[in-house]
Amino acid sequence: MKDLLESRKEIDEIDDSIIRLFEKRMEVCKNVAEYKLRTGKPVLDRQRELDKIATLKTKASDDFYAHGVEELFEQIMAMSRKMQYKLLNEEGVNNDIGFDIVDKLPTEDATVVYQGIPGAYSQQAATEYFGDKVNYVNVTTFREAMKYVRDGKADYAVLPFENSSAGIVTDVYDLLVEFQNYIVDTFDVKIEHCLCGISGATIDDIKDVYSHPQAFMQSNKFIEEHGWGKVNLANTAISARYISEQSDKSRGCIASENAANIYGLNILHKGINFNDSNTTQFIIISRQRVARRDAGLICISFEMPHASGTLYQMLSHIIYNDLNMTRIQSRPVPDKNWEYRFYVEFEGRANQPGVVNALSGINAEALNMKILGNY
Ligand SMILES: O=C(O)C(=O)C[C@]1(C(=O)O)C=C[C@@H](O)C=C1
Known part of the structure; x- marks a missing residue:
């Protein structure tokens, strides 16, 4: 039997070689990023990755190692892409995600729409958030409220987003993807039924x-x-x-x-609600792509190829860039049974480098990504 310390010494030497080779490979990938920067070719080349993995697997000595080689090189190439997004962002490619930063949301002469009639919790949220110096209008559906904002009939909508006992307001999640409006703030209302x-x-x-x-x-x-x-x-x-x-x-x-x-x-x-701390989070919606200077959360939605590991790949961009995820939700994709759109919220500001890197990665690798707001 070989001594443990002796085996560990051998492992340490091999690991040193792996690190040197990994760094050597990444240095070559920097040249690839440079090429892609000049030519505008996308960082992700899925076909190249699939071909590579297939070839590399044939070089393994058995099925067990082939599986390991697949996992290892998927990670190595994912790392290579993340480095390339970062390099491209540093060179100014896609590094402006287009939010105007404001000290305070403009509310002078603003019109605020809520769903329901006077006495609705949405009205309570709207009046508690905006006070009595704005004009209020009410509509029958969440969709109408979104349309009012889109069409300029209202500057802001106040819509329920999630309740601490009953969960998300699914229609509002769906409408956020359908309309080009943005979440600009959130506001919690304690609900006592x-x-x-x-x-x-x-x-x-x-x-x-x-x-x-x-x-x-x-x-x-x-x-x-x-x-x-x-x-x-x-x-x-x-x-x-x-x-x-x-x-x-x-x-x-x-x-x-x-x-x-x-x-x-x-x-x-x-107080007939079963949870005493029953709270509904409302979102403030604007058609302007603005973020308050003190905004600290970003919410995005995306769909992905229906394949093993794709959600993990998307979330890895958030983790790799040291961003703290605060919420994840999913909704069915219309007309695609058992496929889901994900909503992910994480801490960050629109123009922070780590946020830009993560968003570039997800944008390039998800089927479609939408920034729902920085609030
Ligand atoms: O060959 C490329 O185009 C690269 O960007 C390199 C690389 C890799 O690391 O091997 C990384 C990303 C692509 O999706 C494919 C391959």
Whole structure:
């Protein structure tokens, strides 16, 4: 049996050689980057990589080593690409991702659109964020709100993004990809749902409850304990208005205290959400590609070839550039069953070199990448 120390010494020597060869290879890749800079040829040449891996695998002495060679060279070439993106960005190729930096979002004479009617949580978020010096308009759907911003009928939209108990607002995620609008800020609103009924109704009178599906999800324990029927409506404030128009003590709704006050309803039970710290994060949307100077998060979406390891490859750009990922979500890609679009949020500012490197890499290697905002 060979002594452990002796084997380790041999390994150390081989590793030294690997490092020297790795660096030698990377130096040659710098010449390739120079060539690509001059000729405008893309860094990623997938066919070259596939051909190389296939050839290299034939040089391995068995299947086990062939698999290892494949993994090893995929990593080496990924490293080579990352170095090339960095070199190209340093030479000014694609290093401006086009955000205008502002000290503060301009709000003078601004029009702000939200979805729903007065009393909706979106209205609460909008008024808490923008105050009383802007004009407010309300629309029926998230899509209309996005269109208002796109068409210049509003400067900002305030849309719900994610709830701490019920998760993401999927329609809003989809619309962010469909429209050329940008997230410019986020704002958290603590949500305290109330069970409301018409004047004179008691909790024992209630048989059916009206509200938005998200509010049902956030209050499902309370509703299920009472065995009430659930009827979906467009949002919580519309449910409050609807109940106020019915003179039916058996119908209740889930809405905010604010909505109950606006529509003259009685609060039968306050705080029916199962999670006391129930919070909804709202996003502030603008059609301007602007970022606040103190912005610290970037959100992107991308799709990828449906193949093993591709998500890992995309995320490796974030990791390699020392960026801290703060969120990852996925949504089905329309018309492609079981394929997903990913949404990744990470810490950084639009023009920071590491961010530019990571975005260049993902942009080059994903099927399509979109920057949804720097906020
Ligand atoms: O040959 C190239 O075009 C390179 O950029 C070099 C290299 C490699 O490291 O081998 C890196 C990236 C390409 O996708 C293909 C190959």
